[in-house]
Amino acid sequence: MSELRFVHMGFGADAVEYQEAWDEQRRVHAARFADEVPDTVLLLEHPPVYTAGRRTEDSERPLDGTPVVDVDRGGKITWHGPGQLVGYPIQKLPRPVDVIAHVRRLEEALIRACAEFGLETSRVEGRSGVWVLGDPVEQRPSLGGLSLDFDPRLHDEEFDPRMNGPEYAPSNAGQRREDRKIAAIGIRVAKGVTMHGFALNVNPDNRWFDRIIPCGIRDAGVASLANELGRDVTIAEVVPVVERHLRAVMENADLRPRVIEKTAAV
Numbered sequence: 001m002s003e004l005r006f007v008h009m010g011f012g013a014d015a016v017e018y019q020e021a022w023d024e025q026r027r028v029h030a031a032r033f034a035d036e037v038p039d040t041v042l043l044l045e046h047p048p049v050y051t052a053g054r055r056t057e058d059s060e061r062p063l064d065g066t067p068v069v070d071v072d073r074g075g076k077i078t079w080h081g082p083g084q085l086v087g088y089p090i091q092k093l094p095r096p097v098d099v100i101a102h103v104r105r106l107e108e109a110l111i112r113a114c115a116e117f118g119l120e121t122s123r124v125e126g127r128s129g130v131w132v133l134g135d136p137v138e139q140r141p142s143l144g145g146l147s148l149d150f151d152p153r154l155h156d157e158e159f160d161p162r163m164n165g166p167e168y169a170p171s172n173a174g175q176r177r178e179d180r181k182i183a184a185i186g187i188r189v190a191k192g193v194t195m196h197g198f199a200l201n202v203n204p205d206n207r208w209f210d211r212i213i214p215c216g217i218r219d220a221g222v223a224s225l226a227n228e229l230g231r232d233v234t235i236a237e238v239v240p241v242v243e244r245h246l247r248a249v250m251e252n253a254d255l256r257p258r259v260i261e262k263t264a265a266v
Contacts, residue, residue, distance in 0.1 A: 007042050010045065025042065033193050039089070046084070051077070051080060054073070055216070060216050075215060106246075113238070119132070121133075124179060127215075129185050131220075140177045140178065178219075178221055200242065209222045
């Protein structure tokens with residue numbers, strides 16, 4: 001069992017600018033690599049900001065030229081801002097590093113946290129993060145009077161939901177009863193120590209996501225605890241719950257190096 005330290009950088013009126021938090025991540029990362037500090041999770045809110053991971057395509061960025069911070073994590077473009085709990089776990093992992101296992105642990109902690117508030121969430125194969133699953137396709141309402149068999153997002157590679165009205169907006173995925181992401185995860189591992197992490201939508205204005213292609217996904221949307229539960233939920237309520245489940249999952253994880261299978265020489 002490894003010790004896990006939580007640092008509250010700032011919430012609400014004390015929300016932390018993205019660059020400041022990124023600088024602090026690098027500082028703690030260096031200290032963790034040198035074993036000067038234990039595994040640490042930075043928890044905070046950001047003022048509104050778009051950040052783009054290494055795989056972000058130009059076509060997924062805001063159409064109006066809104067500034068985007070390009071970062072060194074995996075994944076694509078997302079938004080951070082008020083009402084969203086952001087966590088940056090800085091953890092030393094054994095080598096060879098199992099990145100997927102680290103992502104799965106973060107997902108598990110957030111799935112448990114959502115369940116404590118009465119919301120069932122899940123994983124979606126091939127898509128990282130934590131999801132509220134939609135209804136079966138045949139039970140969803142039609143879009144624009146058309147059968148979902150003709151949903152242009154699924155058949156037109158150039159279709160841009162941002163230019164086709166609110167019925168395709170990521171923030172309205174709940175009304176469409178589609179899969180919708182409630183927590184995004186994007187990480188980087190350098191020198192065996194993790195950086196970046198997760199963003200859990202507690203009670204944000206999800207219309208910020210309508211200006212981008214969130215995580216590069218065109219056929220799903222975004223969710224929040226408040227919208228899904230139909231009541232107000234605050235960051236202050238969520239922080240201790242998320243901390244408890246992160247501690248349970250991360251401190252008790254059996255961290256083993258990733259197994260590398262060797263192929264026999266031919």
